[in-house]
Amino acid sequence: MATASATAALPKIRHTECFIGGKWLAAASGKTFPTINPATEETLADVAEGDAADIDLAVEAAREAFENGPWGRMDARDRGRLMYRLADLIEGEIDELAALESLDNGKPYNDARTADIPLAVDCLRYYAGFADKIHGSTIPIRGNYFTYTRKEPVGVVGQIIPWNFPMLMTAWKWGPALAAGCTLIMKPAEQTPLTCLRMAQLAQDAGIPDGVINVVPGYGPTAGGAIVKHPGIDKVAFTGEHRTAQLIMQNASQSLKRLTFELGGKSPNVVAADADLDAAAAGTHFGLFFNQGQCCCAGSRVFVDERVHDEFVGKLKELAANRKLGSPLAHDTEQGPQVDEAQFNKIMSYIDQGNREGANCIVGGKRFGDIGYFVEPTIFEGVTDSMAIAQDEIFGPVMSVLKYKDWDEMIQRANATCFGLAAAIWTRDITQAHEYARRVRAGTVWVNCYDVFDAAAPFGGFKMSGHGRELGEDGLRPYTETKTVTIKL
Numbered sequence: 001m002a003t004a005s006a007t008a009a010l011p012k013i014r015h016t017e018c019f020i021g022g023k024w025l026a027a028a029s030g031k032t033f034p035t036i037n038p039a040t041e042e043t044l045a046d047v048a049e050g051d052a053a054d055i056d057l058a059v060e061a062a063r064e065a066f067e068n069g070p071w072g073r074m075d076a077r078d079r080g081r082l083m084y085r086l087a088d089l090i091e092g093e094i095d096e097l098a099a100l101e102s103l104d105n106g107k108p109y110n111d112a113r114t115a116d117i118p119l120a121v122d123c124l125r126y127y128a129g130f131a132d133k134i135h136g137s138t139i140p141i142r143g144n145y146f147t148y149t150r151k152e153p154v155g156v157v158g159q160i161i162p163w164n165f166p167m168l169m170t171a172w173k174w175g176p177a178l179a180a181g182c183t184l185i186m187k188p189a190e191q192t193p194l195t196c197l198r199m200a201q202l203a204q205d206a207g208i209p210d211g212v213i214n215v216v217p218g219y220g221p222t223a224g225g226a227i228v229k230h231p232g233i234d235k236v237a238f239t240g241e242h243r244t245a246q247l248i249m250q251n252a253s254q255s256l257k258r259l260t261f262e263l264g265g266k267s268p269n270v271v272a273a274d275a276d277l278d279a280a281a282a283g284t285h286f287g288l289f290f291n292q293g294q295c296c297c298a299g300s301r302v303f304v305d306e307r308v309h310d311e312f313v314g315k316l317k318e319l320a321a322n323r324k325l326g327s328p329l330a331h332d333t334e335q336g337p338q339v340d341e342a343q344f345n346k347i348m349s350y351i352d353q354g355n356r357e358g359a360n361c362i363v364g365g366k367r368f369g370d371i372g373y374f375v376e377p378t379i380f381e382g383v384t385d386s387m388a389i390a391q392d393e394i395f396g397p398v399m400s401v402l403k404y405k406d407w408d409e410m411i412q413r414a415n416a417t418c419f420g421l422a423a424a425i426w427t428r429d430i431t432q433a434h435e436y437a438r439r440v441r442a443g444t445v446w447v448n449c450y451d452v453f454d455a456a457a458p459f460g461g462f463k464m465s466g467h468g469r470e471l472g473e474d475g476l477r478p479y480t481e482t483k484t485v486t487i488k489l
């Protein structure tokens, strides 16, 4: 007899308003917008639709907290202690947070429970440990002077994040900002505001002073645009699409505020002829289909040595055909729906285009079920470099397999993209692996693995995949200013 798989309990939706200066407030306009469950297409909650007026209030609160509140005077060790406490509170609520993330985003509960949230907790703890280790240096200059540098917080920061890893992106942004002593205004993505709002309450429960963290949900051009243009914000940290980043750069030009960007990718994943093909197939499958293919670093261009191409593609096909789609809350679901209808439609149009341009769809290619924005795991073989599915970031479960014969030519092709976020290679030849790591133009290179993330390891893009880095010590730097002090002796 078949047994029903275990399912996560439905979480409570506790917060739908703006969190400003430690208070839950309706949007100044009184407007709300719906956030939907992408597995059922039903509205989960109506959320405050913040805009410029709410951003003004949040900037006021963040500025006050930065300049006059206890945060600015707090011992760095105590700042770190509050961050550890926030990490503990998140960990203590992990089941409910994982279910809420799953409900709002569509990602499998199990992924949120075992990947997103543990990584978010690690990130907060990693940067909590940094709070009291941010220091300048003494510098021997010419003449009879004593010169030293101080590392000071950059000030009030605006943080704008996408919907694909709502809690994790929140932690990646809050961690270094809080460690450095900044105050912040975050705008979560309009598709997935719920877990970020819950984290704001947990931050208050942890004792982080009011006004240090402000969360204003709303749409990109309004709430996001107001953050970018606000003269009272010293820095904007943005994660999202490169086209949005281009607009942000223009809009921030008046105030010349500091900008860091984590953007998209079209990452090459290379399978050499000497690779362990089973491990490579499992890693390649994971590297593209994890999170419904909605990863900035997804290995969406798979270059396979022609000598092992057919055998390898057979393995990929079998894995994709057996991937378990279904309710994101079911514990054994491997793939949920795409985040919303717009993403679903965009992905389906790329699948159409792949078929029209002559690529060979060997598995998937269709909608899964009648309700919810599910797309079958899809693999195209016979893809050529100029096809749209090999050029554009699809941000869905669509893999393009390209054949290669010549090593040097393959590296050129791997680099022939405006992006440079991540790259991978599967090989037993360590010299070949190092050569690839050196020559590929990408911010992260994985060898015989994929999507290995750690709060200590910097992540970010070459070329149009970004500006600056997140995570590691590099991720802290954009949240500090260096002040040079010189004293005549």
Ligand code: NAD
Pocket: 160, 161, 162, 163, 164, 165, 187, 188, 189, 190, 218, 219, 220, 221, 223, 224, 225, 228, 239, 240, 241, 242, 244, 245, 247, 248, 262, 263, 264, 265, 295, 296, 297, 393, 395, 421, 460, 461, 465, 466
């Ligand atoms: P998006 O650029 O459409 O939106 C991202 C955020 O920007 C949202 O909060 C949105 O409301 C806001 N926004 C939109 N227009 C704005 C404007 N004019 N001014 C200010 N803010 C604005 O991106 P998305 O579709 O939500 O996310 C997918 C993209 O994010 C992909 O390209 C993906 O590769 C990228 N991403 C990158 C990383 C990374 O670390 N490099 C991580 C996750 C996602």
